[in-house]
Structures are given as structure tokens and as C-alpha cells.
Amino acid sequence: MKILKQLGFIPPYLWSTQFRLSHQLSYVQWSRKLEALKGNDEECSACIPQGKFLLYSGQRPLLEPFVDHEDHTMADSLSSRAQMLTNAPIYEPQLQQIAWLSYPEVREVCLAIFVGNVLLHMTPSGQPIYAVQVGKLSKEDRTALKSLRPDAAIQDLRVALFVVPRAQSELLSRARSLLHFHEQNLYCGACGTKTKCNAAGSYRYCETCKASIYPSSKPVGIVLVTDERNSKALLVRQPRHPPGMFTCIAGFADIGETLEACVKREVAEEAGLEVTAVRYLGCQHWPFPGSLMMGCIATALTHEVSLDTSELQDGRWWSRAEVEAAVTASAANGSPWSLTASAAGGSPWSLTSSAAGGSPWFSSEPKTAALLLPPPMTIAHCLIRHWLETTSESSS
Numbered sequence: 001m002k003i004l005k006q007l008g009f010i011p012p013y014l015w016s017t018q019f020r021l022s023h024q025l026s027y028v029q030w031s032r033k034l035e036a037l038k039g040n041d042e043e044c045s046a047c048i049p050q051g052k053f054l055l056y057s058g059q060r061p062l063l064e065p066f067v068d069h070e071d072h073t074m075a076d077s078l079s080s081r082a083q084m085l086t087n088a089p090i091y092e093p094q095l096q097q098i099a100w101l102s103y104p105e106v107r108e109v110c111l112a113i114f115v116g117n118v119l120l121h122m123t124p125s126g127q128p129i130y131a132v133q134v135g136k137l138s139k140e141d142r143t144a145l146k147s148l149r150p151d152a153a154i155q156d157l158r159v160a161l162f163v164v165p166r167a168q169s170e171l172l173s174r175a176r177s178l179l180h181f182h183e184q185n186l187y188c189g190a191c192g193t194k195t196k197c198n199a200a201g202s203y204r205y206c207e208t209c210k211a212s213i214y215p216s217s218k219p220v221g222i223v224l225v226t227d228e229r230n231s232k233a234l235l236v237r238q239p240r241h242p243p244g245m246f247t248c249i250a251g252f253a254d255i256g257e258t259l260e261a262c263v264k265r266e267v268a269e270e271a272g273l274e275v276t277a278v279r280y281l282g283c284q285h286w287p288f289p290g291s292l293m294m295g296c297i298a299t300a301l302t303h304e305v306s307l308d309t310s311e312l313q314d315g316r317w318w319s320r321a322e323v324e325a326a327v328t329a330s331a332a333n334g335s336p337w338s339l340t341a342s343a344a345g346g347s348p349w350s351l352t353s354s355a356a357g358g359s360p361w362f363s364s365e366p367k368t369a370a371l372l373l374p375p376p377m378t379i380a381h382c383l384i385r386h387w388l389e390t391t392s393e394s395s396s
């Protein structure tokens with residue numbers, strides 16, 4: 001990508017390790033500045049030395065132990081879906097944080113292994129944030145990185161998303177999807193020519209047939225189905241879910257299908273139920289491979305569950321009391337994860353059980369009788385909490 005060329009042309013006097021902030025931008029100023037950066041190759045390239053960099057090695061980001069993060073104000077400019085759906089305090093993971101690298105650090109560590117970068121976001125004061133893909137790290141690369149950031153480690157993304165503060169989790173998700181888009185669109189789908197990307201990495205283009213290729217999200221409907229009395233909720237599980245965990249029904253929207261039709265079809269296909277009164281509540285991005293999870297609630301017209309066992313391992317109605325107990329248990333866990341360095345090679349980090357409550361979401365323990373819900377920051381969990389907070393069980 002263009003960074004290979006840009007690295008050679010930016011004079012060292014422009015490399016700043018500290019971005020000095022003069023003022024906070026208004027949201028409109030912020031949006032327009034970010035849009036201008038995406039659309040102007042020259043301006044975007046000129047800003048690279050002032051940027052901060054999130055490093056990805058393949059599908060795995062570089063994290064370090066949580067100290068303090070300065071990104072909480074960024075949540076305002078990202079989708080704060082959880083806060084939108086519930087009045088209760090949202091669990092804020094503070095186990096790890098993104099190991100931000102400055103431009104000189106990126107040059108020092110990654111010059112030989114740079115394979116691509118994308119403009120990811122911008123801080124409220126206008127500092128550009130980039131994600132940089134360094135590919136597979138050699139032993140020498142790892143040594144160089146270790147000398148620069150002794151406490152940092154390349155982390156599995158499925159774990160990383162749940163151990164960093166929520167605003168950073170959204171950045172990790174966005175970065176992985178954008179980098180994946182570039183990896184998947186190296187050639188033009190119309191004429192087969194090798195494509196190029198703009199400086200910001202916000203789109204790719206074909207110089208032969210003039211086609212432009214933009215990244216897009218895949219729409220997914222996720223729905224909490226309840227009965228008419230709000231006395232029970234339908235929760236299901238797939239074989240790949242952690243033992244004991246049940247969640248909402250979800251599926252990709254077909255081409256030409258509305259969100260409401262998608263949700264209705266998925267519930268019919270997977271649980272054999274017909275639903276009505278589908279209401280959209282909020283959404284969440286999920287980077288596997290780049291889904292926009294659109295959260296809904298719906299009311300069942302029929303009650304006899306008939307599972308599609310080719311997709312689901314289990315699924316049933318849970319009483320309101322059982323769901324309430326599961327939400328309370330999630331909150332009581334507080335920080336249910338702990339990270340420790342593994343002694344052996346391979347993945348430098350592994351999840352282990354914390355003293356209180358274990359690590360239910362990543363546990364390989366046998367299934368327990370109690371209902372386990374998805375982690376508190378997921379859209380499924382927020383839908384469930386929203387239902388409990390905004391409805392009450394009716395007698396008729």
C-alpha cells in the first residue's frame with residue numbers, strides 16, 4: 001500500500017512523538033476533518049507522522065496491560081449501543097489496552113514488515129488513528145517489538161474484544177474489518193486487474209476499468225423473542241458457544257430483505273416460531289467477518305419450539321426469573337476475566353479463571369444448570385437487559 005512509498009518521503013523533522021492538542025473539535029468539525037482526510041491523499045499522507053498506530057499481525061492486535069486509557073471521550077463519536085439500550089452501568093473492561101505506537105516507533109519496529117495501513121479514526125482533538133498490518137512476525141520482528149514494548153503482546157482478537165475498554169474494542173473491530181476488506185479485494189471483480197487503494201485505505205480502485213470498491217458491512221438481524229405476557233424469553237445456543245451459554249437468534253439478511261423480514265424468517269427457520277411486532281433497538285459491529293448486528297425484540301405468536309438441529313444445539317423458553325438471575329450473575333462477576341502470560345510459546349496470552357466466578361465466557365468447564373448469558377458488552381446481552389428494564393410481566 002501507499003505507506004511503503006510515503007515512509008520514504010516524510011522528512012524526519014515532521015516526525016512528532018507527541019501530538020499537541022490545541023483544542024477539542026466540535027462533532028461537526030471532527031466529522032468534516034475526518035472526511036477530508038479520507039478524501040485527500042496528500043493531506044492524509046502529510047498527517048501520518050502525527051498519527052498513532054494500532055498494530056495488527058494477521059488477525060491479531062497488539063495489546064498491553066491496562067494502565068489508563070485516554071480514549072473514553074471517543075465513545076461519544078463511536079456507537080455507544082450499550083448505553084443506548086440500558087440505564088444500568090455498563091461493565092467497562094480494564095484488563096488490557098491497545099499498545100499504541102507512534103510514527104517513529106512504527107518505523108523503528110516495522111519498516112521491514114509494513115504491508116499496509118488504514119486510517120481508522122480520529123481523536124476528538126483531531127489526531128489521526130491508523131491501523132497497520134504487519135503480517136506474520138518473524139523471530140527478529142518479535143525481538144524488536146519486545147525491546148520497544150516489553151509488556152505488549154499480540155493477542156487473539158476474540159479475546160481482545162472483551163478485555164479492552166469498550167471504545168477501544170470498537171476500534172479493534174473496525175480495524176480488523178477494514179484490513180480484511182483490503183486483503184479480500186486485491187483484484188478488480190470486473191476486469192481482474194490488480195487494484196490500488198487511496199492513502200486513507202477507505203476504498204480501492206481499478207485503473208483499467210475505473211471501478212471503485214468500498215468496504216461494506218454485512219447486515220445481520222439478531223432478535224430477542226418473548227411471549228405476549230413478557231413472562232419468558234427464547235434463548236438458543238450453537239455448538240460453538242461456550243458451555244452453558246444461550247443467546248438470541250441471529251442470521252444474515254438476504255439480498256433485498258428488510259430487517260423485519262430477516263428476523264421473522266430466522267426465527268421461523270431456527271426455532272419453528274412465528275413472531276410479530278418486530279422492533280429495532282440498536283446495533284453493534286462484529287468483525288467476523290464484518291457484520292452489522294442489528295438488535296430487535298419481537299413477540300411470539302406461537303409457543304411450541306421446533307429447533308433446526310443442523311444449526312442449533314439447544315434452545316428453549318427461559319422464565320423471566322431465570323433470565324433475571326442470569327443478568328444478576330453477570331453483573332456480580334464484575335471483571336470475570338483474568339489474563340496471564342503462558343509459560344510456553346505459541347499464544348503469549350491465555351485466559352485463566354479468576355478467583356471469583358471463573359471465566360464463564362471462555363471456560364471449557366462442563367455445562368452447568370444455570371443459564372449463562374453472552375458477555376455484558378454484547379448486543380445480545382443489552383437486548384436482554386433492555387427487555388427486563390422496560391417491561392414487566394402481565395397477568396393476562
Ligand SMILES: [Zn+2]
Binds near residue numbers: 190191192206210211
Ligand atoms: Zn477493473
